[in-house]
Amino acid sequence: MKYSGRGGGTTWGLVGWCAGILLLLVGMPLAARGRLPETLATHWSGSGEADSSMSLWAAALFPALLWAVLVAGLAVASRHTGPQSRGPVRGWTAVTLAAGGVFLVGVQASVTRANLDRSDWREAGSVTGGVVATVVVAAAAGALAWLATRRSPAAPGRAAGGPSMDLPEGQRLVWFSRTSNPWLQLTSAVTGLVALAAVVAAMGGLAETIPALTLVVPLVLASVLVLSCASVQARVGEEGLRVSFGPLGWPARRWALQDIEVARVEHRTPAQVGGWGYRLSGLGTTVMLRRGECLVVRVKGKDFAVSVDDAERGAALLNSLGAKSPR
Known part of the structure; x- marks a missing residue:
């Protein structure tokens, strides 16, 4: 059995995803600062009432710091993993980055929306619905990432000198090859991040829902179509x-x-x-x-x-x- 392929485009896709999530986490509350109180509610009790707060800058930077630590930890773990287990590690790295990024962005959008147009953080609305929806979407993103990073097993190949080869009796030969285009993957990632930003803006109350969805649908279709042709x-x-x-x-x-x-x-x-x-x-x-x-x-x-x-x-x-x- 023979396997060959290129994985350089995957690295650029991960870099674009990590950078895009970081920008969304920091930029979301800062973009709405004119409609937010100086101190934001950031924690809610079991009854749904806000019981803890942070300053606007702290609320913007704290989840971004969590994301940076997560990304750095995964990078270190992946770098120090042996070749035998690198495939599963890459799979779990993609799952963690996909689910973790969607979860943090969804929570940040819920917090921003709950504090929007409030004069005091104690008047913030509930985030229960937004957090539940975020958990569901994050789980789906992690599942898709796991499916996307599955690879066929590799094994030593057998040399061939021309357009035909001798097939040994009683043995089954299989040939695999994979190619990707990093520029097409980057285009898909950018288009997808713009669509995600539009969804987050609608969730956070920073944009009207209908116009945002009108923008999201063609962007998502373009991102999916380009991604399907990128590898x-x-x-x-x-x-x-x-x-x-x-x-x-x-x-x-x-x-x-x-x-x-x-x-x-x-x-x-x-x-x-x-x-x-x-x-x-x-x-x-x-x-x-x-x-x-x-x-x-x-x-x-x-x-x-x-x-x-x-x-x-x-x-x-x-x-x-x-x-x-x-x-």
Whole structure:
């Protein structure tokens, strides 16, 4: 079994997420300071009445400090983890950052909204509904992060010298490859953070709900569409070729071995296929995430290409498996 891929774009995505959450935590109460009392209610009793407070600056900086400590701790833990457990650590790091960031931002929005247009912090409204909704959304964000960071297991590969290879009897060979485009991931992250800021502004009472939602819907759609085209995974096995998109591996396209006429490797550039992402051109369909070698398969007289690393080995395995498969 062979696995290859690139993970540099993930790092930039995490950096953008951490920076965006930090800006939201600090900027939210400061943006509404003209409508907030000098001292904000920051704690509520079981009956729903405010019983503790902080100054405006302390209320803005305290959750940001918690976030900074959390991020720093996760960075140190990840740095000092051995290679054997690095995959699970990355998964839990993403879960913690996703759930923790959403939770802190949601709580900050609830606190800001409860204090909005109050002359004294003791008159602050309840935060129960906002906190409950925040916990639910944070749990969902953590679950999505866990699914997005799952990886197929890696194992040593077997060298191939051309478009075909000898298949040992009684053994099953599988080839994996993954590629991502950090610029597309960054674009998706920025668009998503702007949508999150609009939602938080509506939750905190800093913007009208209907106009905010009108802005959020197209931004979320754009973020999801760009993210789904920012990374690709290719898998070759006895069932054929499977190409999946995005961090969740969905959607996906599949071709059975008996349907693939031939597999080859071509060098393609964005200029040849008309840009980045999922492109249709005179060369057929191309998933272009980086210039260079692409795995190309011909099915029913049409070409499908995907820019992944180690494309020659994938093409060799596809051709060899196809030669043994009944047409």
